[in-house]
Amino acid sequence: MDWNFIIFSAVKIAVVIGVVQGMVAYAVLAERKISAWIQDRVGPNRTAPPFVKFIPIVGPFLIRLGIFQPLADGLKFMFKEDFTPAGVRKIYFFLAPAIAVIPAMLTVAVIPFGSTMGAQKMVIADLNVGILYTFGIVSLGVYGIVLAGYAANSKYPFLGGIRSSAQMISYEISMSLSVIPVLLIVGNLNLGQIINWQTQHGWLIIYAPVAFIIFLVASFAETNRLPFDLPEAETELVAGYHTEYGSMKFALFFLGEYSNMIASAAMMVTLFFGGWTLPFWGLDHAAGTLAGGIAHILIFLIKMCAFLVLFIWVRWMFPRFRYDQLMDLGWRRFLPLALVNILVTAIILWMRS
């Protein structure tokens, strides 16, 4: 344990958490803007600090784009009254938002978001069991929601919590099983090694498309996004598990949901789309220069943003699944499909070896 490692890790953790938080803020903005575009509206286009409108050309454009809206949203959440309803179970009520956020943040730790900068690997924790760690942490996320539903002492959050637990359990299994073909093909659990394998053999989406589709759908369910947003279900459950929450505690649930989205997007990029690599312009091996390192990080971020846009886009496209349809899809379609997928992959690998 040398000081170098501690300092660089601390810096990386700070930067990654900062970037994730910033991305969450702007994912919310993207959500609002994209939904507006899809629904023939304009979206947030007013909020700005007073001096911005005096900047020629760029200023009004940024205001129209709503660039400053997340700042205003954040401020609003900070200064709102932190109201605790009567009859809640206080400890759990306070604990639930934290439990919803922390796992979402922890997931990002194992994801290699770039190759190297100088001598530093661009990953916080280069674990050999990266994927297992991710699944372990992700499944903790449900406790936040269940606790919130339980602690609020109210019908709608309670129903939201119940739905969430059932949904998470059913899709967790399909999700984990869908990744097994990837592991079979690569033969390694380390996410960095998986990316290395993809640089040599091509992206894993080519080898395991079915696994990708199952993983994609399951991650929609895991992050409680439409078409699987049953725990929130505004039209049915008011706001679901966070009905009784307000101000910063509510914002933490939001943060958790969007961090989960970011984590899933990062996972999909890493597992199926070659992580920080591009197969051309010599960007497929660890960078020797600083510019190369930055380019790799940018590639990763762009790929991730593409997935975030997909997450957001899909939300404004589909109606919500009914509860029984959701269960049907999880248990009767995806679980057998994932199992068959594992079997087929194993057989093909066995025949080729």
Place this chain on the structure above:
Amino acid sequence: MIVNRKPLTFWERLYLPAILGGFKVTLRHAWRTLFERKIVTMEYPEQKWAVPPDYRGAPYLVKDQEGNTKCVSCQLCEFVCPPKAIKIIPPGPAGQTADRPNAEKMPLEFEINMLRCIFCGFCQEVCPEEAIFLQKDYSFTGTSREEMIYDKEKLLALGGVHGGIQKWKLKLEEAREQESFPVKL
């Protein structure tokens, strides 16, 4: 009525055509919004909607063409006003006389509380002098409750001149016509 539902085909059960259709529709709308500017939003303070001719907005007092106050402080509107938004102080026996002929008096003070007003139009309906009209203002702002109580000067200034209607002139002309009318026996 029984509607026969056709069993879904294999492709339909895969959800994929529906998903692609969803992508197509949303993409089309986003394209139209972004590049063809087909937006349904009206950005309010900059753009305003055309107020229809019979719109019932804020009630204001009007003047006639000669700039005289039309209100004779009969207090019918005060009486009929359902939310009791109108308050009239008549001039009293020794008070100021009206600034136009054919009127006995005009109000000393006339107040409409715009926070109470429900824009029902009863005052306009009941006014025998056609002195109060619901006009096209629909957006009021103020920093205090007192500011939202509009007094006589403000109401007259906002109401402006109501062209065309001069009830007593009309009556006078009608009377003259009747006088000169050749009566056939």
